[in-house]
Amino acid sequence: GENVEQHPSTLSVQEGDSAVIKCTYSDSASNYFPWYKQELGKRPQLIIDIRSNVGEKKDQRIAVTLNKTAKHFSLHITETQPEDSAVYFCAAAGMGGSYIPTFGRGTSLIVHP
Amino acid sequence: GAGVSQSPSNKVTEKGKDVELRCDPISGHTALYWYRQSLGQGLEFLIYFQGNSAPDKSGLPSDRFSAERTGGSVSTLTIQRTQQEDSAVYLCASSVRMGRGGNEQFFGPGTRLTVL
Numbered sequence: 001g002e003n004v005e006q007h008p009s010t011l012s013v014q015e016g017d018s019a020v021i022k023c024t025y026s027d028s029a030s031n032y033f034p035w036y037k038q039e040l041g042k043r044p045q046l047i048i049d050i051r052s053n054v055g056e057k058k059d060q061r062i063a064v065t066l067n068k069t070a071k072h073f074s075l076h077i078t079e080t081q082p083e084d085s086a087v088y089f090c091a092a093a094g095m096g097g098s099y100i101p102t103f104g105r106g107t108s109l110i111v112h113p
Numbered sequence: 114g115a116g117v118s119q120s121p122s123n124k125v126t127e128k129g130k131d132v133e134l135r136c137d138p139i140s141g142h143t144a145l146y147w148y149r150q151s152l153g154q155g156l157e158f159l160i161y162f163q164g165n166s167a168p169d170k171s172g173l174p175s176d177r178f179s180a181e182r183t184g185g186s187v188s189t190l191t192i193q194r195t196q197q198e199d200s201a202v203y204l205c206a207s208s209v210r211m212g213r214g215g216n217e218q219f220f221g222p223g224t225r226l227t228v229l
Contacts, residue, residue, distance in 0.1 A: 105155035
């Protein structure tokens, strides 16, 4: 079946530093790439998404880049704050005719004050 | 408006018992998804509905799992003869529709199932 790989599994940074989370996917038919943030004990919530006709998208301190040739996409968080601490999931959809997002295993981001 | 809701929020059951989990999607959302999240793990896709139809049930872990959706709204996930490995958080999500280009999924708070 289809596979989305996400790295790293854990990321620890100091407040103010940047954080980068990377994902790869295997099916070139994927065309929608959302990122979800899940705080401890809470539900996943969409923070940003990108579609295959766009290479980069920014929303304040968050940006996502997409390289369709290499089949990878990344989440960039600048000027990290303690409230950014959470588990982040990437996903890819539109694979093999199915529009169901396949999720990565998640990255636990810890921002130290 | 109201988001996705799930009930119960917590369920503790004994091995071998049946459980039923409920999901109320956002009104007007035609697509509904069930996921399972084990401790510290990612989101394991179980099944989705487009309207009342579930075209692909291959994600269900075993024949002890079943799901239905009625009236294009509420969905129930039933686990028969529960096993300890069924212990997890069961998340439901809905989206306006399914289709090429993707659509934002809105997640419910989950049901934490513990099988003793």
